Amino acid sequence: EDQVTQSPEALRLQEGESSSLNCSYTVSGLRGLFWYRQDPGKGPEFLFTLYSAGEEKEKERLKATLTKKESFLHITAPKPEDSATYLCAVQPLMNSGGYQKVTFGTGTKLQVIP
Amino acid sequence: ETGVTQTPRHLVMGMTNKKSLKCEQHLGHNAMYWYKQSAKKPLELMFVYNFKEQTENNSVPSRFSPECPNSSHLFLHLHTLQPEDSALYLCASSQDGGGGYGYTFGSGTRLTVV
Numbered sequence: 001e002d003q004v005t006q007s008p009e010a011l012r013l014q015e016g017e018s019s020s021l022n023c024s025y026t027v028s029g030l031r032g033l034f035w036y037r038q039d040p041g042k043g044p045e046f047l048f049t050l051y052s053a054g055e056e057k058e059k060e061r062l063k064a065t066l067t068k069k070e071s072f073l074h075i076t077a078p079k080p081e082d083s084a085t086y087l088c089a090v091q092p093l094m095n096s097g098g099y100q101k102v103t104f105g106t107g108t109k110l111q112v113i114p
Numbered sequence: 115e116t117g118v119t120q121t122p123r124h125l126v127m128g129m130t131n132k133k134s135l136k137c138e139q140h141l142g143h144n145a146m147y148w149y150k151q152s153a154k155k156p157l158e159l160m161f162v163y164n165f166k167e168q169t170e171n172n173s174v175p176s177r178f179s180p181e182c183p184n185s186s187h188l189f190l191h192l193h194t195l196q197p198e199d200s201a202l203y204l205c206a207s208s209q210d211g212g213g214g215y216g217y218t219f220g221s222g223t224r225l226t227v228v
Contacts, residue, residue: 004156034216043118043204043219044157087157101170102217104157 002027004105006088012111013078021073021108023088033071035064036087038107044087078112085109117141120205120220128228129195135223137188137205144209146188147217148180151202163188195227 005024013019025033032051036044048057050066057064061082063074073086085107092101118139127133139146148160162170163182177199179191188205202224206217 036216036219041224042221043120043206044217046216046218049216089157101159106154106156 002090002092002101002103004088004090004103006086006105006108008108009106010109010111012113013075015079015112015114016077018074018076018078020075021086021110023071023073023105024069025071025088025090026069027090027092027103029093031091031093033066034089034091034102035062035071035073036089038085038087047086075110078110080112080114083110083112118205118207118218118220120203120223122223123221124224124226126226126228127192127195129197131195132191132193134192135190135203135205135225137190137220139186139205139207139218141207141218142209143207143218144185145207146182146185147206147208148188148190149204149206149219151204151222157204161190192225195225197227200225200227 003026007022032049034049035047037047038044048064050057050064053066053068055066061076061078065072075082087104087107089102089104121136125133145164147162150158150160159172160174161180166182166185177194181189202222204222205220208217209215
């Protein structure tokens with residue numbers, strides 16, 4: 001069974017204080033690993049897809065990296081508007097139902113203080 | 115404004131009521147999903163429709179009944195719910211059946227069962 005574990009559960013940073021969020025996963029062959037951002041009262045917003053170990057993607061102050069066992073979301077010099085819950089999800093290469101299920105983690109709630 | 119629209123945003127219903135949640139997307143996506151999001155838990159896949167055909171029913175109780183009349187609209191019909199069904203219900207769509215390019219989520223319906 002595919003599993004996704006995110007840590008820490010919550011993270012409080014001062015504005016400008018860089019840090020990383022972790023997503024550890026087990027999957028029977030990885031098709032893709034996804035990062036989403038979710039603001040309170042809204043649905044998750046797609047950020048990145050990573051497909052293979054060593055791959056990196058960047059968007060503004062966010063950079064996602066991938067190894068064979070985990071992914072990191074690095075936040076450089078965060079601003080208060082980066083405060084949100086960040087979700088990680090994995091998609092396996094195949095499944096028998098003809099539909100490729102995505103398994104989500106429980107998320108890391110990030111708070112950036114001015 | 116997200117490309118996926120959900121109504122209503124908030125719903126309070128008694129255990130004997132019947133109500134429906136509506137989801138609409140005009141992104142040209144072929145797959146649509148219902149997810150349940152509860153506090154401290156990962157997003158839980160409920161139903162998947164690919165080209166209007168239901169391809170996944172993730173052991174959801176029969177008090178939840180989905181309907182997909184066309185590839186742009188998705189409904190979730192609710193009846194005789196339980197208090198533990200209170201949660202955020204999210205609709206999502208994707209271009210391919212496997213969500214390999216990420217999902218587009220709606221803002222969700224916050225459901226409270228009293």
